Amino acid sequence: MSDIWYQFKKNKIALFGLFMTTAFIIAAIVAPLLAPYDPYKMSGAESLAGPSMAHWLGTDQFGRDIWSRIIYGTRISLKVGIISVGISLVVGTLIGVVAAYYGKWVDSVLSRLTDVMFSFPDILLALVIMAILGPSLTNLMIAIGIVYTPIFARIARGAVLTIKNALFIEAAKSMGISNVKIMWKHILPNSLAPLIVQVTLSLAFAILAEAALSFLGLGASPDTPSWGIMLSEGKNWMEQAWWIAVFPGIAITLAVFSFNVMGDGLRDALDPKLKNESS
């Protein structure tokens, strides 16, 4: 563990990613303390006001405070990210581990299924699922979760295949440990590293997907302070009030960037080859 931290620490950009990610998580938790206004409160008198001391990042067409909405938007983005990635992590890992461990026809069937899902472009597949389920934040999370499931299935399958033939697995078998126990207790913990990396990278994709689908009007209801919805509404007012669209855009960029560099740093730190070089 200290090895991994040592490697991770050396990568300054990754450290920045970790710092920003932590900041986003804290912002989401203590949103009411950081936001000076109610994100839903409209005020006709203050509509389309530019950035000022009263409204740091200005207000939108209904006079809602952009800064407050962005802070509350963190909650939605993280919620969507964590839940949808959680869905794909659990389902994908289950599929991948079962496919790799049992092999033969089980593997063929499950792998072809994930291949089929892989062949659709991400957003298109999400759109189709949303069209079937109907627009709502919950359905959005389910859709994104389904879209990213095959990635996890593939990574888990690959990791398990390399571990499966290790002698300690045969040893575990010779000690009378059941298949299910071997899978979850002995194989999975040894295949976690690539999955952890994928989780951080997928969080970024999920936030982006949420923004994109919300932008298209398929996410939460339009008054929800979601970054994607804010961006989508802001585009109508670009000429009069650039801040409505620009600041949520910066928030999305920053969040995605942070998760990405953190994931990259984590991948490098967990790579055993790099570890050997340094020691």
Next chain:
Amino acid sequence: MSEYIMEVNDLKTHFHTKTGVVKAVDGVNFKVKKGEILGIVGESGCGKSVTSQSIMRLVGSKSSEHVSGEVRYHGEDLLLKTEREMEKIRGKDISMVFQDPMTSLNPAYNVGTQIAEMPEIHEKKPKKAAWKRAVEMLTKVGIPSSEKRAHQYPHQYSGGMRQRGVIAMSLACDPDLIIADEPTTALDVTIQAQVLDLLRKLRDDTGTAIMMITHDLGVVAELCDRVAVMYAGKIVEEGTIEDIFDRPKHPYTKGLLNSVPRPGRRERLQPIEGQPPNLQNLPQGCRFQDRCPFVMDKCLAQQPELLPAESEQHTVACWLEEEGQPDGDRGTRKNRQPEEAL
């Protein structure tokens, strides 16, 4: 109850591959007495490991793997057990020690946890008691400050210590039989001696029988009570350690003994010429025919059975037994000049 805890009768393990049937184990018979150390020797690829895996039912689950015969453990045929029943036997009644201690422990858990898993699963012990047992076992196999060491991970152990850890794991549930598949091959010589001492001591203390699979005659001489010599999927000679080392009957056993240096003998080593037969395409008759210096017409036509020679326990599968030993009667040999007889 008979004195034998395990009787293997006509065990055959065949692998059906695209290019033909590989007869890795082809009619093996042997018995293991309670508390004895039985050595199974033979060169690489003669079916030693497959025999042990067949007994443990670690092969045979795929459609290409055919295991037949009988493996009677306390009278019950293990080959007829369900997978569920086997899981209860593995690790509890019969456990295994593998060749490579570097990779036979799970790198994700500390050693204590892995050992404690055995009593947890097989004896349904609570976590704390299982952990205590694990520490006890580590002490028993001679790991110093075992309480502390139990918390360490396999990569913090040296090779010899890991093998001790594996042995501790295999012992954790007081098995009747430990199958040790070349447990000392990957260790250096001083550690080898320690591990062999440890195995013998554990046998003396606990009365566990050990089936020692090895290609190292030194290990056999050091440790075993009885020896079975395997060649190309069959046992060719079986007897007590004195029978095999002092009065070898089978030309292959003799060849093996001649190809190992012995202190005090200043002769040139005599390797066995040639290669073992292809297990996919076994010759008719005796499997050692191509390499045997005493090969006869009968050897080419018919396979010899494993029959008693001299005493009931010393059995040999060689036509020379019927025809008389080559030392006395050299007229029977054909085709080839014999090596200098023993």
